[in-house]
Amino acid sequence: xxxxxxxxxxxxxxxxxxxxxxxxxxxxxxxxxxxxxxxxxxxxxxxxxxxxxxxxxxxxxxxxxxxxxxxxxxxxxxxxxxxxxxxxxxxxxxxxxxxxxxxxxxxxxxxxxxxxxxxxxxxxxxxxxxxxxxxxxxxxxxxxxxxxxxxxxxxxxxxxxxxxxxxxxxxxxxxxxxxxxxxxxxxxxxxxxxxxxxxxxxxxxxxxxxxxxxxxxxxxxxxxxxxxxxxxxxxxxxxxxxxxxxxxxxxxxxxxxxxxxxxxxxxxxxxxxxxxxxxxxxxxxxxxxxxxxxxxxxxxxxxxxxxxxxxxxxxxxxxxxxxxxxxxxxxxxxxxxxxxxxxxxxxxx
Amino acid sequence: xxxxxxxxxxxxxxxxxxxxxxxxxxxxxxxxxxxxxxxxxxxxxxxxxxxxxxxxxxxxxxxxxxxxxxxxxxxxxxxxxxxxxxxxxxxxxxxxxxxxxxxxxxxxxxxxxxxxxxxxxxxxxxxxxxx
Numbered sequence: 001x002x003x004x005x006x007x008x009x010x011x012x013x014x015x016x017x018x019x020x021x022x023x024x025x026x027x028x029x030x031x032x033x034x035x036x037x038x039x040x041x042x043x044x045x046x047x048x049x050x051x052x053x054x055x056x057x058x059x060x061x062x063x064x065x066x067x068x069x070x071x072x073x074x075x076x077x078x079x080x081x082x083x084x085x086x087x088x089x090x091x092x093x094x095x096x097x098x099x100x101x102x103x104x105x106x107x108x109x110x111x112x113x114x115x116x117x118x119x120x121x122x123x124x125x126x127x128x129x130x131x132x133x134x135x136x137x138x139x140x141x142x143x144x145x146x147x148x149x150x151x152x153x154x155x156x157x158x159x160x161x162x163x164x165x166x167x168x169x170x171x172x173x174x175x176x177x178x179x180x181x182x183x184x185x186x187x188x189x190x191x192x193x194x195x196x197x198x199x200x201x202x203x204x205x206x207x208x209x210x211x212x213x214x215x216x217x218x219x220x221x222x223x224x225x226x227x228x229x230x231x232x233x234x235x236x237x238x239x240x241x242x243x244x245x246x247x248x249x250x251x252x253x254x255x256x257x258x259x260x261x262x263x264x265x266x267x268x269x270x271x272x273x274x275x276x277x278x279x280x281x282x283x284x285x286x287x288x289x290x291x292x293x294x295x296x297x298x299x300x301x302x303x304x305x306x307x308x309x310x311x312x313x314x315x316x317x318x319x320x321x322x323x324x325x326x327x328x329x330x331x332x333x334x335x336x337x338x339x340x341x342x343x344x345x346x347x348x349x
Numbered sequence: 350x351x352x353x354x355x356x357x358x359x360x361x362x363x364x365x366x367x368x369x370x371x372x373x374x375x376x377x378x379x380x381x382x383x384x385x386x387x388x389x390x391x392x393x394x395x396x397x398x399x400x401x402x403x404x405x406x407x408x409x410x411x412x413x414x415x416x417x418x419x420x421x422x423x424x425x426x427x428x429x430x431x432x433x434x435x436x437x438x439x440x441x442x443x444x445x446x447x448x449x450x451x452x453x454x455x456x457x458x459x460x461x462x463x464x465x466x467x468x469x470x471x472x473x474x475x476x477x478x479x480x
Contacts, residue, residue: 019441048419049440049458053471057363057457085469094471098363098457100396326480330441341418 004129014062
């Protein structure tokens with residue numbers, strides 16, 4: 001396992017989910033005549049003026065509001081996503097500028113499918129843990145793409161989670177340790193200049209999601225000398241409703257441990273935001289002394305696992321910004337036609 | 350291509366950076382050049398809170414170029430809590446959600462996509478307060 005020399009933790013955290021939803025049944029109405037099961041109830045849809053950059057800005061503002069630190073003290077703004085609005089031009093500079101962090105700040109974009117945000121988190125732990133910086137912002141955000149009628153279209157959604165990393169003694173939750181497990185697994189990919197990703201069929205599921213998550217999670221628990229029962233809550237990457245529940249069960253976690261952070265049935269798969277928004281929702285209800293186990297997953301493939309311990313400071317700080325529930329509640333359902341227009345699926349000729 | 354024009358306004362557009370008079374406390378948004386003969390140092394850059402009240406609003410049903418896909422969309426004038434009156438698009442709301450005097454807050458959103466070989470323009474909009 002990896003631990004920084006100087007203990008680190010989350011000084012602030014913030015979620016963002018757009019207000020629009022499309023019901024999975026509405027997508028099924030268009031493509032399967034409503035027949036067959038659907039992997040989630042609904043998914044979030046970015047509004048016509050939203051993208052990964054705007055999602056990141058609001059999540060990061062929430063994290064900063066909770067942290068109560070001045071922006072000049074933040075030394076890095078790192079954005080993990082697979083839907084950066086530009087192929088060349090960092091999202092990080094625009095987000096940093098909007099936060100007022102520029103110019104004396106590191107800004108970068110991370111890319112690792114759905115775990116791009118946790119790559120940024122691990123890097124931020126190192127930057128703070130080494131003493132190079134006091135605070136660093138790690139963001140996971142996506143407005144995920146999916147081919148019309150593809151299975152992914154039912155789940156590929158939009159959301160962002162932002163975590164401000166800093167010294168453990170100032171944190172709402174300490175990050176006690178992490179591991180990272182990766183392997184070359186062609187389960188899901190998008191070639192350069194292609195609009196939609198594809199699944200590598202047989203690689204989805206067992207050799208990809210389950211193998212990477214179980215490897216990372218088991219290694220971290222083993223290194224810490226702990227089991228699933230030693231944690232109050234757990235969050236897993238959530239590409240649909242079933243996978244996180246299945247992997248939790250295999251690892252020995254109960255339904256009640258994962259309940260606060262299991263959001264995919266309501267909002268779909270927010271990709272780089274998924275585990276991070278789940279963590280935010282869990283921090284919204286966690287009490288001092290409780291422990292959180294989180295394992296991310298990114299296709300390609302790999303998983304990062306983290307063990308956190310909630311501190312007293314959560315009580316005073318969590319209400320300084322909107323709770324995740326406030327974003328989940330404000331749902332406005334749209335039909336497939338409006339969705340197709342906003343997502344840019346209509347060819348205007 | 351008007352990249353420079355958009356870029357120049359980024360502090361105001363992304364995070365509502367205005368000006369405050371160091372002596373009188375007067376707040377201006379957007380920032381303005383000093384008056385003739387005025388010491389420019391008396392105005393300091395200040396970021397506004399983004400909180401305010403909806404002073405007036407309307408709904409655009411025929412948008413300008415680049416906004417065809419958004420219509421109908423609301424626009425409003427917002428009295429910021431620091432004093433200035435700002436005109437902006439309203440987002441995350443429909444006409445039925447709006448009332449003069451209601452509390453609104455600033456969000457940073459895409460203002461305009463200037464084309465595949467050009468920049469995305471970001472800036473402030475306002476929405477009814479979330480909580």
